[in-house]
Amino acid sequence: MTKRKILIVGLVLALLGIVAPASAHAQPARPCEDLPPGTPSFVVCTWLATPEEAAEIARFWLGNDGENMKAADPNPGKFGVCEGITCNTEGDGVAHEIGDPDVPEATDDEGKPECAQGETCYTDPDEISQADVEKAALTPAGQSTKNATGTGLRTWIDTELSDDWKNGKLAEAVKRVGALAAQPGVVGIRFATQLGYDSRAFASAEELEKFVTETSAALREALPGKKLAVHTVLPVLGCGADEACKGELAKKYPLLNPDAFGAFLAKxxxxxxxxxxxxLATEYAAWKIDAVTAQRNQSIEIRAKSWDAYGHIAxxxxxxxxxxSSALTEEQATKAITERxxxxxxxxxAESVVLWTRWQAADGTVHRVLGEKLADNATWGQLRKLAAVKPRLAxxxxxxxxxxxxxxxxxxxxxxxxQVYLRAE
Structure with a gap:
C-alpha cells in the first residue's frame, strides 16, 4: 500500500472515530503554522491526528490483510433474539419485505397508528396540517391576509382566545386561528386584548397567568417561529411618584400588576x-395628573423596568x-401626533405605535380617522408625513x-x- 493511500485511509478512519487502542487519541492543542503576523496568542490548532499518526492508524487496521478490522466487534444494535425458526421480536412474528403493507393495528413509538401503504396516514387532530392552511387561505380572513401582505404590510392575526381557554376549547381555537397565522407573510398572533382590565374575566392573577402560560405553550407548539402578543392597560404606570394614585389604582385593577406582565416578557x-x-386623559383627574404627564410617567416606568430587553413594547x-371622521385641523393633528x-x-x-383608524360603537356609529369611503382629510395628511417611522406604525x-x-x-x-393587525374570530 502506498504512503498516500495509507494517509488517506488513516484520515478517514480518524474522522470516523476509529482509532487504535493505544496511540491514536485526539491530540492536545499544538502551535499553528503559517498564521499571519499579529494573530492573537490564544489561537491554537487542535488536531485529531497528525499525518504520521494517521498512517499508524491505517497500518493498525489494515495490517495482516485487515485482521484487526475483521476481529473488531460491531456497534451493538437493537436486534431480535431468534431461537430456531421462531424470532422473538415485536410484530406479528412473520418476516416482511421492504415495501410490504404494515402490520394491522401497528403503532409507532408514541402509540400512534402507523401509516400503511395505500391507506390514509394518521394525523393528530390538534396539529395544523397543510390542508388546514390551504383551506384557511380560501376564507375571507385568509384572502384579507393575502391582500395585506401583498401591500407590503407586516401582518398579525388579532384574536381573543380567553373564552376558548375557559371553555376548554383552546386546542380547537389554536388550530383555527393558527391556520390563518401560518399563511405566508404573517408575523404572529395577538391572542388577548385588554387582558386583565375586566377583573370578571379571570377570577385571580393566578388564573390569568395560567391562561397566558397555557395559551402561549399551545401556540408555540403549533406555530414555531411565530411572534406572540397580548394587549392590556396598566394604569398604575401613569401615576409616577404619587403613592396615593398607585395604591388606589392597584385596588381598582387588581389583575393589572405591571410586574406580572413584565414576567410574561421575561419568561x-x-x-x-x-x-x-x-x-390617560381621564384616569388621573383625582390626582391632577393630565394626559401628557401620565404619558411621561408611563414612559419613565417602562424604561426603568427595561422591558425592551425582553420583548417589544407597543x-x-x-x-x-x-x-x-376625524375633525382635527392640521395644527391639532400635529399636536396629537407629537403627544401620542x-x-x-x-x-x-415603545418600539411601535398602534393607531385605531376605524371602529363601530354599540349604537352603530362608525368612528373613523379618514372620511367616508376613504376620503382624505387633515389628520390623514399629517399622518402620511410620518414616512420616516412608517415601519413602526400599525x-x-x-x-x-x-x-x-x-x-x-x-x-x-x-x-x-x-403593520396591520387583522381581526379574526
Whole structure:
C-alpha cells in the first residue's frame, strides 16, 4: 500500500472515530503554522491526528490483510433474539419485505397508528396540517391576509382566545386561528386584548397567568417561529411618584400588576406587549395628573423596568378617530401626533405605535380617522408625513366590516402604516 493511500485511509478512519487502542487519541492543542503576523496568542490548532499518526492508524487496521478490522466487534444494535425458526421480536412474528403493507393495528413509538401503504396516514387532530392552511387561505380572513401582505404590510392575526381557554376549547381555537397565522407573510398572533382590565374575566392573577402560560405553550407548539402578543392597560404606570394614585389604582385593577406582565416578557411567554393609552386623559383627574404627564410617567416606568430587553413594547391609541371622521385641523393633528405617536417613540417607551383608524360603537356609529369611503382629510395628511417611522406604525383592521372593500381599504392603510393587525374570530 502506498504512503498516500495509507494517509488517506488513516484520515478517514480518524474522522470516523476509529482509532487504535493505544496511540491514536485526539491530540492536545499544538502551535499553528503559517498564521499571519499579529494573530492573537490564544489561537491554537487542535488536531485529531497528525499525518504520521494517521498512517499508524491505517497500518493498525489494515495490517495482516485487515485482521484487526475483521476481529473488531460491531456497534451493538437493537436486534431480535431468534431461537430456531421462531424470532422473538415485536410484530406479528412473520418476516416482511421492504415495501410490504404494515402490520394491522401497528403503532409507532408514541402509540400512534402507523401509516400503511395505500391507506390514509394518521394525523393528530390538534396539529395544523397543510390542508388546514390551504383551506384557511380560501376564507375571507385568509384572502384579507393575502391582500395585506401583498401591500407590503407586516401582518398579525388579532384574536381573543380567553373564552376558548375557559371553555376548554383552546386546542380547537389554536388550530383555527393558527391556520390563518401560518399563511405566508404573517408575523404572529395577538391572542388577548385588554387582558386583565375586566377583573370578571379571570377570577385571580393566578388564573390569568395560567391562561397566558397555557395559551402561549399551545401556540408555540403549533406555530414555531411565530411572534406572540397580548394587549392590556396598566394604569398604575401613569401615576409616577404619587403613592396615593398607585395604591388606589392597584385596588381598582387588581389583575393589572405591571410586574406580572413584565414576567410574561421575561419568561418569553409573549414577544410583544401592547399598552393602551386610552385611559390617560381621564384616569388621573383625582390626582391632577393630565394626559401628557401620565404619558411621561408611563414612559419613565417602562424604561426603568427595561422591558425592551425582553420583548417589544407597543403603544396603542384610538384618540385620532371620531364619529363620522376625524375633525382635527392640521395644527391639532400635529399636536396629537407629537403627544401620542412621536413622544412614546422618542422616549424609548415603545418600539411601535398602534393607531385605531376605524371602529363601530354599540349604537352603530362608525368612528373613523379618514372620511367616508376613504376620503382624505387633515389628520390623514399629517399622518402620511410620518414616512420616516412608517415601519413602526400599525393599525387594526376588521375585514368583516370594510369601509369600501378589503383590497381598497388595505391599500389605503398602507399609505401610512407598515403593520396591520387583522381581526379574526
Amino acid at each position: 418569553s411567554l409573549i414577544d410583544q406587549l401592547g399598552l393602551d393609552n386610552g385611559h 403603544a396603542e391609541d384610538a384618540t385620532f378617530t371620531a364619529a363620522g 405617536v412621536v413622544a412614546p417613540l422618542q422616549s424609548d417607551a 393599525t387594526i383592521y376588521d375585514p368583516a366590516t370594510p369601509e369600501v372593500d378589503v383590497t381598497s381599504d388595505l391599500k389605503k392603510l398602507a399609505e401610512v402604516f407598515g
